[in-house]
Amino acid sequence: MPSVFVLTSDLVSNPRLQQFLLQHQVRFQMLCYTACHILLTARTGLAHVRANHMPAYARVSEEEYRVVCAELMIRNEYPSLNELDWGVAISGLDMFTKTLACGVEDCGKLFASGGAIRKHYAGAHGVKGAQIPTRYNITAAQRMDNNHHRMLFHVAPPPDQSIPLLNKDWITKLNEEIEDVMKAIELDATDARYINALLRKTKWLEHARGYEPMELRSLVGLPTADEFPQLKQAVEWIIETAMNTSGIAPTALLQRLNTKNMAL
Numbered sequence: 001m002p003s004v005f006v007l008t009s010d011l012v013s014n015p016r017l018q019q020f021l022l023q024h025q026v027r028f029q030m031l032c033y034t035a036c037h038i039l040l041t042a043r044t045g046l047a048h049v050r051a052n053h054m055p056a057y058a059r060v061s062e063e064e065y066r067v068v069c070a071e072l073m074i075r076n077e078y079p080s081l082n083e084l085d086w087g088v089a090i091s092g093l094d095m096f097t098k099t100l101a102c103g104v105e106d107c108g109k110l111f112a113s114g115g116a117i118r119k120h121y122a123g124a125h126g127v128k129g130a131q132i133p134t135r136y137n138i139t140a141a142q143r144m145d146n147n148h149h150r151m152l153f154h155v156a157p158p159p160d161q162s163i164p165l166l167n168k169d170w171i172t173k174l175n176e177e178i179e180d181v182m183k184a185i186e187l188d189a190t191d192a193r194y195i196n197a198l199l200r201k202t203k204w205l206e207h208a209r210g211y212e213p214m215e216l217r218s219l220v221g222l223p224t225a226d227e228f229p230q231l232k233q234a235v236e237w238i239i240e241t242a243m244n245t246s247g248i249a250p251t252a253l254l255q256r257l258n259t260k261n262m263a264l
């Protein structure tokens with residue numbers, strides 16, 4: 001079934017949702033796992049990510065998840081088909097551009113394939129054999145997921161065509177980053193493909209190779225209260241200030257921090 005991934009301004013990257021690998025679908029107050037092209041509720045979001053995309057050792061705070069969902073007013077129930085039908089295409093989901101619509105009055109059910117709609121004509125409307133139409137109304141449609149909410153609903157393509165509908169690069173990059181971060185850290189890995197992105201970027205691996213992981217871990221903890229006068233407080237202050245200001249720092253500054261070219 002031909003489809004485009006809808007990516008418009010109502011899919012927002014929220015820093016507080018990033019740790020749960022989720023994006024914010026603002027218009028429907030839902031969560032999106034972009035690699036799966038599905039929307040999730042507060043009830044299903046973290047469960048889906050945990051079950052399918054997070055290694056068992058990943059530690060995320062369920063409490064924090066609940067707080068963020070409550071603050072963003074993420075819904076607990078999926079919207080009804082009535083609420084979804086005939087709206088503007090929703091970002092975070094695929095839009096199937098050639099869905100087949102049942103032509104029987106007051107039915108209008110949507111199907112992904114010729115086989116499915118023929119079965120529907122026979123089963124729901126009692127139309128048999130040669131009486132089954134071979135030409136159908138073609139419409140654009142979406143669905144929430146491929147599981148319990150796979151019912152297709154009609155949509156209108158997004159009106160703002162200036163926003164690219166299909167931004168595969170962005171999604172591919174995001175997925176690669178997620179996978180990279182979630183990969184296990186192997187200090188002895190010799191194959192570059194298995195080395196965690198953080199280690200590669202910081203080049204810590206070159207320093208850490210050959211040492212005992214336990215010994216290294218003991219060296220990088222927060223200083224203890226009596227280690228050096230005020231050292232612990234100073235380190236905590238630096239971390240706290242950095243965390244508090246990263247959210248309000250102007251984009252230009254963040255871009256500069258993110259570049260190798262400090263002369264920019």
Ligand SMILES: [Zn+2]
Pocket residue numbers: 033035036048052053
């Ligand atoms: Zn998934």
Ligand SMILES: [Zn+2]
Pocket residue numbers: 102103104107108109120124125
């Ligand atoms: Zn029908």
